Amino acid sequence: MQRGTFQFMKSLNRSIILNRIRLEGPISRAQIAKDTKLTPPTVSSIVKELIDSGLIKESIQGESQGGRKPTMLIINEKGFYVIGLDAGPKDIKIILSDLNGGVHHFSKKALLLPVTADELLKMMKSEIQGLLDQYKEEEDKIIGIGVAMHGVVDVDRGISLYAPNLHLRNIPIKEQLETTFNLPVKVENDAKAIALGEVWFGSGSGASSVVAVNVGSGIGAGIVINGQLFHGEHFIAGEIGHMTIDIGGKRCSCGNYGCLQTLAAGPAIAERAKKELAIGKESRLTELSGGNLERITGRLVHKAALEGDQLSRDILHSAGIYLGIGLTNLIHLLNPERIIIGGGVANAGEILLDGVKETIARMALTERAKQTDIRLSSLGNKATAIGAVSLLLSELFSI
Numbered sequence: 001m002q003r004g005t006f007q008f009m010k011s012l013n014r015s016i017i018l019n020r021i022r023l024e025g026p027i028s029r030a031q032i033a034k035d036t037k038l039t040p041p042t043v044s045s046i047v048k049e050l051i052d053s054g055l056i057k058e059s060i061q062g063e064s065q066g067g068r069k070p071t072m073l074i075i076n077e078k079g080f081y082v083i084g085l086d087a088g089p090k091d092i093k094i095i096l097s098d099l100n101g102g103v104h105h106f107s108k109k110a111l112l113l114p115v116t117a118d119e120l121l122k123m124m125k126s127e128i129q130g131l132l133d134q135y136k137e138e139e140d141k142i143i144g145i146g147v148a149m150h151g152v153v154d155v156d157r158g159i160s161l162y163a164p165n166l167h168l169r170n171i172p173i174k175e176q177l178e179t180t181f182n183l184p185v186k187v188e189n190d191a192k193a194i195a196l197g198e199v200w201f202g203s204g205s206g207a208s209s210v211v212a213v214n215v216g217s218g219i220g221a222g223i224v225i226n227g228q229l230f231h232g233e234h235f236i237a238g239e240i241g242h243m244t245i246d247i248g249g250k251r252c253s254c255g256n257y258g259c260l261q262t263l264a265a266g267p268a269i270a271e272r273a274k275k276e277l278a279i280g281k282e283s284r285l286t287e288l289s290g291g292n293l294e295r296i297t298g299r300l301v302h303k304a305a306l307e308g309d310q311l312s313r314d315i316l317h318s319a320g321i322y323l324g325i326g327l328t329n330l331i332h333l334l335n336p337e338r339i340i341i342g343g344g345v346a347n348a349g350e351i352l353l354d355g356v357k358e359t360i361a362r363m364a365l366t367e368r369a370k371q372t373d374i375r376l377s378s379l380g381n382k383a384t385a386i387g388a389v390s391l392l393l394s395e396l397f398s399i
């Protein structure tokens with residue numbers, strides 16, 4: 001199957017019917033014909049092809065509208081699998097997912113830093129080969145590989161143009177992996193892949209325009225409009241971490257001053273805590289860090305906040321306010337239906353979200369904009385790898 005599956009899907013009517021089953025299944029042939037305005041014989045013959053190909057299957061009998069009970073159709077989720085890679089900057093995570101985003105394998109391996117482009121590619125190949133060896137019996141059902149990584153990615157050519165945290169440029173991921181494994185490969189920026197994954201399998205389901213914001217050691221976002229990722233002309237759409245919030249603020253890794261991520265990302269939260277402790281503020285953090293300020297991280301601030309530490313709660317709340325300012329700018333620019341917040345800092349949950357929501361409610365222009373649907377990610381630490389899988393699925397199911 002493999003490459004052929006994609007060719008097979010190119011027919012417009014097949015895609016329309018397949019998506020109907022994916023979104024509405026269990027669904028009967030008669031209902032598909034009614035919804036799509038295709039003739040019943042056309043639906044029947046395409047359904048037969050889709051069943052023969054293994055993409056869909058017949059399920060339980062539906063309710064009868066008088067007469068014989070119709071046979072219902074659903075996606076054959078274990079008919080095919082996709083490999084998803086979350087590549088760096090600290091480790092490589094790899095998953096094997098079915099067509100419904102069910103994760104059948106998850107493993108992770110630390111990167112030995114510093115790494116060269118060749119070493120990174122070699123390691124990605126070895127992880128993929130390891131998974132293929134483990135799932136030999138399913139090998140024919142694996143239809144492609146999705147790769148998500150930080151930095152700027154040329155999605156057309158599947159090249160990592162710039163991966164700042166690894167100090168690497170121009171890694172020909174797609175070409176290398178396609179040659180080695182003879183499978184279609186899609187490469188995408190991690191925040192953008194996450195956004196697509198949220199729409200397919202997470203908190204973005206059912207919304208027509210979604211911005212997924214990843215708040216970790218930096219801040220990035222992916223924009224999905226009508227099911228499609230928006231990249232911009234030079235692949236940098238969504239780089240909201242470098243939105244200027246305070247021109248007199250701290251210098252950012254990008255060279256500019258007062259970027260959003262210097263105020264709301266994990267390292268900024270840790271910095272703020274260190275500063276407050278250095279001037280003698282009382283906090284549970286002193287004990288948790290063993291009195292060593294250098295041991296304070298965003299995660300530790302979160303831990304202290306959960307234990308009721310007021311200073312830590314205040315710091316996370318104020319990070320939420322800054323994030324809310326950035327997101328208000330984003331709402332005024334794009335007016336999305338839903339915003340999803342994920343990444344390590346999002347683990348702070350409601351403490352962070354309260355600051356975000358109250359800021360948007362205070363600053364956004366209209367009543368409805370003030371009530372923009374803001375949610376936390378539901379995909380956890382597999383969000384990036386699941387996003388990588390959805391790169392392939394969105395192509396497979398695309399109309």
Ligand SMILES: [Zn+2]
Pocket residue numbers: 241242243252253254255256259
């Ligand atoms: Zn910046």
